[in-house]
Amino acid sequence: METLRTDVVVVGLGAFGSAALWRLAARGADVIGIERQAIGHALGSSHGVTRLFRIACMEHPGLPPIAQKSLALWTDLGAQTGEVLIEQTGSLNAGPPGSEPVAGALAAARTAGVPVEELDHAALAARQPQYGALGADDVGVWDPGAGLCFPEPIVRAQVEAARELGAKVFAHTLVTAVEVERDGVLVRTPTVEIRAQRAVVATGAWLGKVVPGLPLVPRRTPLYWFEPRDPGSDEFTLERFPAFIWQRTGGIGFWGHGSGDGYGVKLGLEHDGHVAGTPFADADEVDRYVHPRADVDEISTAVSEAFPGLDPIPVKLLPCIVTDSPDGQFLIGRSDDTDRLVIAGGDSGHGFKHAAGLGELLAQLTLDEPTYCDTTFLDPRRFTPTPTTH
Ligand SMILES: Cc1cc2nc3c(=O)[nH]c(=O)nc-3n(C[C@H](O)[C@H](O)[C@H](O)COP(=O)(O)OP(=O)(O)OC[C@H]3O[C@@H](n4cnc5c(N)ncnc54)[C@H](O)[C@@H]3O)c2cc1C
Known part of the structure; x- marks a missing residue:
């Protein structure tokens, strides 16, 4: 050899x-x-075509400099290859004031000096009429340098x-x-x-x-794509339905974004502020099949309530894997x-x-x-x- x-x-x-x-x-x-x-x-x-790109990272105040380095490197690389590798269209974190998306993003923004805009409940509701059933005290944090990467x-x-x-x-x-x-x-x-x-x-x-x-645990985590109930509606384009994480009262939350050039409306579930998924002891055993009931029922029910303008049956579903650390x-x-x-x-x-x-x-x-x-x-x-x- x-x-x-x-x-x-x-x-x-x-x-x-x-x-x-x-x-x-x-x-x-x-x-x-x-x-x-x-x-x-x-x-x-x-x-799966897209990933949310956030700078005021709710997960840890030490993360913004790393996201900013990615932004600089991918912007340069895209300029060299002639491809769009990252789009800075902004992103919204929503939930109760003490929730991780809101409190975590504000803490990261303060520590790292990332400019963000705070939205009170009325401003959030006015900006995102697509969000049905907002919690009574839900507020938002707008991260203008954020967006999507590919x-x-x-x-x-x-x-x-x-x-x-x-x-x-x-x-x-x-x-x-x-x-x-x-x-x-x-x-x-x-x-x-x-x-x-x-x-x-x-x-x-x-x-x-x-x-x-x-100490790592791989988990199967599907990606889902949806379409508006009204095919003529522009309510769910990226411009009007930007990248977001919304922690809803009661545990089930969402991350996702609207449709754009080459990608559809994408959503995923969060349980207690964490990307939902099924643990596997061995990544080679992760289930690659799509299960029409087991994979779809929970998200469809949650979508009907959270985004009434979307058809709650996904048009596409793709298994993916996250690997959790403690x-x-x-x-x-x-x-x-x-x-x-x-x-x-x-x-x-x-x-x-x-x-x-x-x-x-x-x-x-x-x-x-x-x-x-x-x-x-x-x-x-x-x-x-x-x-x-x-
Ligand atoms: C549903 C979902 C949604 C997500 N959303 C976001 C998001 O919005 N924003 C965000 O920032 N992140 C998001 N993530 C997380 C993000 O996608 C991951 O953090 C990232 O892809 C991890 O990259 P990685 O290099 O660790 O793994 P991978 O990209 O999987 O790379 C590991 C590579 O190692 C190779 N490999 C494995 N074993 C061997 C071997 N023995 N020999 C040779 N090669 C091997 C594999 O084939 C693979 O190519 C999401 C993840 C999922 C699943």
Whole structure:
């Protein structure tokens, strides 16, 4: 079997891995990327045409600088490739004042100095008449720099940019083992083995299979598309029904956005402020089938109440996977005391918007450069028990 030697090998070229490959190659590192599927495939976590892009990130006040880095990198990359990779059409967080979408977005905006507009109940109701049954005290936070980004073209563009900068890419190649050795890392595949100084492992829902012992849980989470009841209505275009997260009183909430050039009205469910989904012990066992009753009944009932102008039966449904970490933040950095492995995963359902910014951090961490923002809240070792001293 052929053995290749390189500075860094990146395992898994989805959102995070393709970004790491690109940012490593941009620094002149000798880098090889390996992906088990085609580049930009629909079997992991980075498919389904669109992702919400938010800057005032409700999930953690340390996230806005990472989203802003993605914005800058994708805007430049899109200008080079002539593709629209990100659209800044704004986004709305709605819910009771103490809910995560509202309180979390305001906290992140305050900490990171992100400009947002607060909407009281009357302003929210006037702006979004499509939202039926607003809670009596629901209010909104408008994030004007937010919008949508486009996962498949972004993953392909990141890989292509890396290739142009000299990275070698193996698609359709399953990594069967990543072994840490005294003087480097050995990455095994059925057709080629690679010896590198360091490895970035970004295998998404499969991260726990490649690096065992991580506290990660993959969950099957469908994406749904809907159409207005009145086919002539423009109430649900992106302009009038912008990207949003709405935490409704009673637990069930929604995220979604209106239709635009090349995409339809998209919605997903949230349970208690968290993307809804079914856990699987092994990502290879995630159910790929669509179940007309089990997948549709809950969201249809919720849509009839929340958005009466939409036909509650989805026109399309696509399974996707989120990978939860215990605290809902990503795992980015060294996973143990060896200096050889850097991991990237635990996306917890909100990682795509940060992919390019995380790729930059992964390149900096792998090459021992100072990072452009704080990463302690993402350090995988936060889940390692502190050794007891005697
Ligand atoms: C329904 C849904 C809605 C979402 N909405 C949003 C949103 O609106 N905004 C947002 O920011 N985020 C959102 N997310 C989250 C976002 O999509 C993820 O954070 C992001 O896609 C995670 O990327 P990843 O690189 O970790 O995983 P992936 O993109 O899945 O990449 C992992 C890659 O590793 C490869 N791989 C696995 N094992 C191996 C192996 N052994 N050898 C080689 N390759 C391997 C896989 O094939 C895959 O390509 C959503 C996710 C879902 C499921």
